[in-house]
Amino acid sequence: EDIIKAIGAVDRMFDEDERKIYEVRMQAMAEVASKIASAKAHGRKEGLEKGREEGIELSESNMVMKASQAGMDHATIAKLFDLPLERVQQLLSDCA
Numbered sequence: 001e002d003i004i005k006a007i008g009a010v011d012r013m014f015d016e017d018e019r020k021i022y023e024v025r026m027q028a029m030a031e032v033a034s035k036i037a038s039a040k041a042h043g044r045k046e047g048l049e050k051g052r053e054e055g056i057e058l059s060e061s062n063m064v065m066k067a068s069q070a071g072m073d074h075a076t077i078a079k080l081f082d083l084p085l086e087r088v089q090q091l092l093s094d095c096a
Contacts (some may be wrong), residue, residue, distance in 0.1 A: 034058070060091060061091045064091045064092060
């Protein structure tokens, strides 16, 4: 039964119209697969970038909080970590 189906498929491939339809369908499927792969790669890249940004922000927050808990004033913390004073104040208020 499978052999008969395969022979029927091959016979259809020899029909010019069917072969064109098949080729167009295969091309469309390849384009869709390519678009999906591209979208996945783009999504991974965006995810990595967002993760890095969140990691940097968390690290800044932890460093600033520890320095503040150690008794450092805001201006010294800003200078030590090369951050604007407003950013230090924002991080400390977010942690409070």
